[in-house]
Amino acid sequence: xxxxxxxxxxxxxxxxxxxxxxxxxxxxxxxxxxxxxxxxxxxxxxxxxxxxxxxxxxxxxxxxxxxxxxxxxxxxxxxxxxxxxxxxxxxxxxxxxxxxxxxxxxxxxxx
Amino acid sequence: xxxxxxxxxxxxxxxxxxxxxxxxxxxxxxxxxxxxxxxxxxxxxxxxxxxxxxxxxxxxxxxxxxxxxxxxxxxxxxxxxxxxxxxxxxxxxxxxxxxxxxxxxxxxxxxxxxx
Numbered sequence: 001x002x003x004x005x006x007x008x009x010x011x012x013x014x015x016x017x018x019x020x021x022x023x024x025x026x027x028x029x030x031x032x033x034x035x036x037x038x039x040x041x042x043x044x045x046x047x048x049x050x051x052x053x054x055x056x057x058x059x060x061x062x063x064x065x066x067x068x069x070x071x072x073x074x075x076x077x078x079x080x081x082x083x084x085x086x087x088x089x090x091x092x093x094x095x096x097x098x099x100x101x102x103x104x105x106x107x108x109x110x111x
Numbered sequence: 112x113x114x115x116x117x118x119x120x121x122x123x124x125x126x127x128x129x130x131x132x133x134x135x136x137x138x139x140x141x142x143x144x145x146x147x148x149x150x151x152x153x154x155x156x157x158x159x160x161x162x163x164x165x166x167x168x169x170x171x172x173x174x175x176x177x178x179x180x181x182x183x184x185x186x187x188x189x190x191x192x193x194x195x196x197x198x199x200x201x202x203x204x205x206x207x208x209x210x211x212x213x214x215x216x217x218x219x220x221x222x223x224x225x226x
Binding site: 098 | 115117143145147152153154155156157160202204206208213214215216217218219220222
């Protein structure tokens with residue numbers, strides 16, 4: 001069963017705007033990861049945040065983690081048309097590298 | 112970054128036939144690999160954990176006799192869909208972690224269509 005729920009399921013924005021998506025999960029985690037998937041392709045790792053971290057940045061990406069609320073958010077700033085993709089959060093519960101994925105957010109960035 | 116390949120990238124087969132999908136870690140060794148399936152516009156569902164030198168661990172509801180997994184070496188895991196039926200049509204993706212706990216590297220996926 002899915003560990004995480006992502007919100008929103010779909011997001012449509014104009015180029016240059018920020019995109020924010022949220023992920024909630026149910027159990028204790030070792031780390032939470034965000035991945036990107038272009039249509040019909042494999043997944044690309046974006047960022048990993050450990051359970052003892054609260055915020056992490058990578059380029060135009062900002063990820064927050066609130067373990068008390070069992071939630072995480074991914075912010076993409078100054079979006080580009082090339083950011084159009086599906087974004088998934090995934091939780092690693094037991095440090096065994098076994099990931100459980102959220103439902104994903106489909107992001108459309110219009111030029 | 113690390114590279115994981117899958118072969119074939121797509122396959123079309125007749126109902127009742129078996130299909131083998133390969134997952135290779137090209138520049139690192141992987142004692143563990145993971146197999147997922149993904150239906151259109153849905154998320155990835157973990158099917159099984161492939162362990163080098165031992166039996167695969169299957170997730171609840173996944174038939175081990177239908178989805179045969181063999182982790183033949185430290186760089187190769189295979190998934191065989193036996194007696195495939197149209198409902199097995201899906202996108203199958205493998206992944207492998209490199210080193211300790213952390214990010215995983217995903218293959219490009221295999222699109223299986225069963226007629």
